[in-house]
Amino acid sequence: MSIYDFKTKVQIEKGWSSDKKYCVTAPDGKNYLLRISKIDQQERKRFEFEMMKCVEALGVPMCKPIEFGTCNEGVYFLQSWIEGKDFEDVLTMLTDTEQYVYGIEAGQILKHIHTIPVPDTQEKWEVRFNRKIERKIQMYKDCPIKYENGQSFIDYINANRYLLKNRPQSYQHGDYHIGNMMIDYDGKLQIIDFDKNDFGDPWEEFNRIVWCAQKSPFFASGMVNGYFDENVPMDFWVLLALYISSNTLSSIPWAIPFGQSEIDTMINQAKEVLEWYDNMRNPVPTWYKGYIKKDFCCGYK
Known part of the structure; x- marks a missing residue:
């Protein structure tokens, strides 16, 4: 063609x-x-x-x-x-149950994507991500704008980065959140925008769940539960909080070239993240709804 x-x-x-x-x-x-x-x-x-x-x-x-x-x-x-609508535009028009069901499906799809292995030559995750952490911390320290209580992110990262050792790696979509999903006219979830795809710790892929949780805690909860088949390990929450802390630190330097509107968005998001995690004292965020009992079948197969 x-x-x-x-x-x-x-x-x-x-x-x-x-x-x-x-x-x-x-x-x-x-x-x-x-x-x-x-x-x-x-x-x-x-x-x-x-x-x-x-x-x-x-x-x-x-x-x-x-x-x-x-x-x-x-x-x-x-x-x-894809003939359909942007999922983030449709999500809040759905019932809480429907949001949760789509979240389960999104988590199951992500789990499937993560079955694609990495090359044998892939650098160890601990080495690679620690290098990224150091760069992001330095970016934040050099940034003229600081978060209120932003040191909590740095302290949490330094206290838990030992968990990066021996982490498995897989293929990653690279930007997996509601902004890169659509609903087709048959009501089916569709995944788009793979342009940030990479290899890495599959759990790190959840670092964009912040955008999902802000829009729909039910969808975000379903996504986690669908990925882990309702058996979420505590180590996941501890590591996810580290990955979100790392992302949040670099968000403010990233936002500056785009102007005050993006700066305000990232400052407000950081504030909300600190509220979810009780200033990084609790690794399980307050948006998480736990396991929601369902009397129907759902999910991606």
Whole structure:
């Protein structure tokens, strides 16, 4: 399929990716998602394309990889077009039970994605993530804006980073949260935007659950329970709090170039995180609803 033969090409402005994104229509009337990246991203996008094919082979409901190559504008990546709505726009219109059920499904899908192994040459997680921690702590210390009680994040990280030793690794979506999910017109959850995909500790993948919990504690609780089949180990909560602390530290330096609105968003989010975790004294967040009894069958198979 030639990317120059499409009948229509409508740019999509939404999202944080540096890719240019378009909804394109083929001569047969079928829609696709076209992503254009700079040529220096070729190997990274090739990796994304190949790994998405691995995820597709698992039967994960997702934007499917169709074609990858170079073009006049750089690197192109053609994906299937999902007819539906952004999940974060629909979520709060659902009942608490429906939110929880979709959360279970999202957790089960993520567990399936994490069955893809890492290469034998992959660096040990303890070494890699400790290096990342040091960089993020330094970024925060150098940042002119500080969180109220932000030292609690640093203290928690330093007290619990020993848990990084011997952590397993797997393939990661890289940005798994409600902002990268859709609901198709059959009501089925679909996973999109794999452009931050990577390898790492599968539990670290939950570091974006903050965005889910802010919108729907029921969805976030279901996601954790679905992933662990309602048997959540305490070590998960302790490590997740470390990963969220690390992310939160780097969020404020990240936000500064985007202006006051993003700075305020991250300051408010950090405040909420500290409330959830009682200033990092309790690793189980207050948004977690525990196991919710259901008298119906649900979930991703």
